[in-house]
Amino acid sequence: MNNIIVYCETNGNSVAEVSLELLTKARNLAVQLKVKVEGILVGNDLKGLENQLFAHGANVVHKAEDPRLEFYQTLPHAGIVCEIMKKEQPQIGLFGATPVGRDLAPRVASVLKSGLTADCTSLEIGDHYEKKTDTTYKNLLYQIRPAFGGNIVATIINPETRPQLATVREGVMKREELTTLVKGKVKSWKVEDIVGKDKFVVEIIERHVEDKKVNIKGSQIIVAGGYGVGSKENFGILYQLADVLGGEVGGTRAAVDAGFIEHDRQIGQTGVTVRPKLYIACGISGQIQHRAGMMESSMIISINTDSKAPINSIADYVITGDFAEVVPKLIRYYRKNSK
C-alpha cells in the first residue's frame, strides 16, 4: 500500500532502458516518502527479468505471464495494470513516455479516474497549499514537463486522486544499479483470471524493427556539425552528445557534400529549416545559407576554434575551442549534473 509502482517495459530478453531509469528515480523518491518500490512485468516467459528490476531498486515485482502477451497489446495490458493498481493501491505510478507507455497510461488513468501527466522531464516531492480550501497537501509528486512547444515548463500536481500517474521521457533520468543486491519478492498474477478473451480482439499480424526515421525538424535539441568536424568518424561524438541530451544530429551543406553525414540531416537554405530549443553548432563557421535554416533557434551555442566565426554573431554562448575536446566535456558534465 502507498508504494511507488513502475510499469516496466520489456523488449525481447531485457527490460527497457527507460524503465530502469524510472526504477532508479523511484528509489530516490521512495526514500523521501519512506515507502517501497514495486515493478510490474507483463509478457511471455519473463524468466529472470525480475532480477534486473531488483538490481535497480524494486522491492517487489508483480509478474503476469501468458503466451498471448509476447508483444504489448493495449487492452490486456491495461486490464492487468489496472487490477494490480486497484489491489496494491500505490500512491505513485510511473510509465516510460514511449509508444507503449503513452498508449497504456492514459487508458489506465481513465479507468482509475486518476490524473496523469505526460512526458515529464523531472519528478520531485513537495507540498502544496490550496488557498481556496485552506488545505495543505503533504508530499505530493511534482510532475515537471515542458509544454507549449517547449516554451514553458509546467509543474503539475494531483492533490486529490491516487495514484499520481506520470509518463517520463527516455534518457532524462539517470540509471544506477544498486551496489549491493537485495533480493526482493516476486508476486505472480494469473492473466486468465484478470482479462477475458474479449480483451484479445486486436491481433498483431506482423512486426519488424526498422531504423528510426530521421526527424530533425521535430527535435527540440540539435547538435550540428560543419566541415570543420573533419570526418564521418568525428561526427560520432556529436551523435553521442545528441543521444545523451535526447536530440538529433544535423549538418551543414559542406559537411553533407563531404560525405560526413547523410543528406536528410542537412540544415540550411537547401536543407531543412529548424527552430529547436537548443542548437549546438560544432565547427560551423555559419555562412548565411546555413544561418537561414537555424537562426530562429531559441538558444544557440557555438563551439569553434575561430573566435570570429560568423555564427558567433547570432550565438547566445560562444565556446572558443576544439569541439573534439569540448563535446566530451559537455557529455561528462551533463551526465554528472542531470537528475
Next chain:
Amino acid sequence: MKPLKIIVLAKQVPDTRNVGKDAMKADGTVNRAALEAIFNPEDLNALEQALRMKERVPGSTVSLLTMGPGRAADVIREGLYRGADGGILLTDRKFAGSDTLATSYAISMAVKKMEYDIIIAGRQAIDGDTAQVGPQVAEKLQIPQVTYVEEIEKVDKGYLTIRRRLDNGVEHVKTPFPALLTVHSSASDCRPRIARNVMKYKHARTLTELQDTTEDYTKMFHDRPYLKIREMGVEEIGADVEALGLSGSPTKVKKIESVVFKAKEAKVVQSEDKDIEKLIVELIENHTIG
C-alpha cells in the same frame, strides 16, 4: 460493404511550432497574439485517413467533432473544405479548465450522441503534446484503440488492417471496429482544400456566429441547411457538470515557468572544465536541457 460512419476528433491549437524569440512576452507569459490558431497538424493526418476510408467504402460519411471556444468552428469549416460531410462544435463555458480526463469525458459523451463505426484523431495536439485524449475517449466508450497509426491498409467487413509507426519499427495490426485510432505525423499529409467545397461551405456558421453577424443569413440557411454547424453544450450531451472543467480535472497546474531567452550579447565561455560545467548546470536549471 455497409457505409462507414467516421468521426474525426480535431482541435484548434496555437501554432507552437512557428515561433521565434517573440513567443514569450518579457514578463514570461505566452504571447498568444504571436501565435496563429491552426488545425492541429496530426488531426489533419487523421482527416486524410478518414477521407481515404470514405473513398474506399461508397456512401461513407466523415464528421468532425471539435471542442473549444466559438472560434474553433474554423476547424469544422476547414474540414468541410477538404472533403468532410459535416461537423459539430462542442462548446460550453463549463468545459473551461478541463484536463485530459475531463476533456475525454466530454468528448465521449458527445460521441455517444452520434453514430459511429470509427473514431479517428491525431496522436497528440501540439499545444500540450499529451497524446492522452484519444486513448481516454476509447476507454470511456469501451472500444479498442490503435495509436501511432501510419496508414489504414485495408478496410474489411468489421475489421481494419493498420500499420503503426513505432520508435524502432512498424507493426501491422488487425482491429475490429467500432474502434478509435490516433494518427502519427509520419502518415500521409492531408489533401488541400477543394475549390468546389470552399464555395459550397464558405458561409457555414454556428448559431452563435450567426448571432454575432449583422448580415441576414435566414434565407440562405433555409435554402441550404447544410451550412448550419451544430453546437452542443453540457446539456445536449447530458454530461455531469462535476466531471467537467476544474472540478472534473484531477491534475492542477502548480507553477509555470517560461523559458525566456532575451536577445543578448553572446556570452563567451572558456573551454576549461569548470566553465563547461557551469554552463551545463545553467542550461539544466533553466530547463533548456534535462
